[in-house]
Amino acid sequence: MNSSAIEFEKRDGWNRPPVITPEGDGELLEIAMGPHHPSTHGVFRMDVTLDGERVVHLKPVFGYLHRNHEKIAEGASYLASMPYTDRLDYFCSLSNNWAYALAVEKLAGQEVPERAQYIRVITAELTRIQNHASAVGFLIQDMGASGTPLMYAFKEREKILDLFEQLTGSRMMCNYMRFGGCRVDVSSAWLDQTRKVVAGLPQFADEFETLLTGNEILMARTQGVGVLPPALAVSAGVTGPMLRASGVNYDIRKVDHYGIYDRFDFKVPLGDHWDVYDRFMIRLLELRESIKILNQALKDIPAGPIMDPKARIRNFRPKPGEAYGRIEAPKGELGFYLISDGSANPYRYRVRPPSLINLTILEDMCLGNNVADVVLILGSVDIVLGEVDR
């Protein structure tokens, strides 16, 4: 039975997972997928109950990578948590830096200079490109195309990580942004190198699409699988490419205009079949939109300071109060909620992890599908366990 045939009914007045009645002799098999299953991209377990090959129940189990990041941050100064945000979603450390810096800037009422805003956009969009490319690569890898598409994605990702290394000193744990600006300035040589890499990206996108988009096996495996209707997606708090693949036009870059995103001309691609194939396509289309933003940002980047001159690095104590800041991270809405009591550490530090909240709806999408499709549906959510468990 296909998942699109399941009615996502509102039982007892709320969106709850549909009930699948076993067929045949009714004999059920419980299996634990994970915590060391390769398709879970980390240590994550799904307790799946099967009727033959059909999924009847699915309960995700978290916490294998839990280190209570929030408690650690409450005991450290504001700046000391900045390198730790890199470890949340270790694919997108620069987006995490930005989200945290944005929340603290809201809390302390700081301004960010023009040039730093451009650098933030450039680094965040480069992050988005390498994340989407490798997310698609991993998805195809889960499908059984061992290696080749993933290596195509990684070849491009490596060029972008080289840029990060030149700029920040680290490929993945960048620790680059500061409250009120960025840590170091970009050189004109770095900008030229970035322009060269960005100029090569459309060719990569074309090549990737030639390889994958029309692939018969990919279409057969993904179309009509893991359907997520828009109303349910909004209710379940799904964000990012997954929400837009469900046809909901909600991109925080367009809604909040945080940073300087109101200056760039780009489109928000939307899905119309709400399935795994749409999630795959949305990522490729967003990758092309990010190239557009990068071209504009690299053309317009002004000269100037990269730090707010009034920003305090040492003895940074925001006034008592609270703030919630959010950005459109590659995986969805990444938000930081901070409460200050006037001291050097945050009184409360909360990460709103898109990877965890996008999994709320995992059971609903998987019920009624074959167990082999669970792997694809999980792959299309695009999770990183560093962020799920924190």
Add this chain to the structure above:
Amino acid sequence: MKTLEEIKSAIEAAIPGAGVEIISNPSPSAQHSLLLTPSHAADAAKFLRDDPELVLDFLSNVTGVDWPDKEIAEKVKVKRQITKTVEGPDGTSVAQQVEEEVEETRKRVEPGYLESVYHLYSVAKKHGPLVLRMRTVNRTDRVELPTFTFIWRSAEFQEREIFDLYGIIFTGHPDLRRLLMWEGFKDHPMRKDYVEPDDFEYEPTAHDEILKRHKAHQAVAPGQEGAAPAQ
């Protein structure tokens, strides 16, 4: 979006006895919040979601905050009767009652509470955030708050996380289990008064003192309180 005062009066008009309070936020972010009464919170939340002007259909962030008991030392001026020996008119000493003002330090305990905070946005109208809060009666035995899972599905895992890390019990939650810590774990690690267990990794041998400290941390299984601790 409507101002917070308008939203407050709209909720109070729609739900009689809702008792909404505005909590102001002095930080430059100016994200003020609404404090809901737990008994009417579910109705108020449903109103916020379904109201055609607000349409707050997207519950983005749910989180807990711990506010422990506060001991406040206050200096109070107290009048006290004291007996003083004064010399009478005829030369003899006479005991006399005199009133004197004395400064005294009194300690007052302000009871703590657990708080859950909600950040609401509207996907349909593209506005937000609206910040909601709810508070428990205390931090020990009356820690129940109503669940919002039936109104916004996104509360499901986040409320489980708060239950796990803070110990707020969300009444009516369909599957209230620990999310990150393991089953059988006793405490709530995000509370401000949580004591971390000792780390034994650096100890070369298990000395008596360490064993004693270790035993103090061992959880006793229910029904075995009187039994001898395991060796």
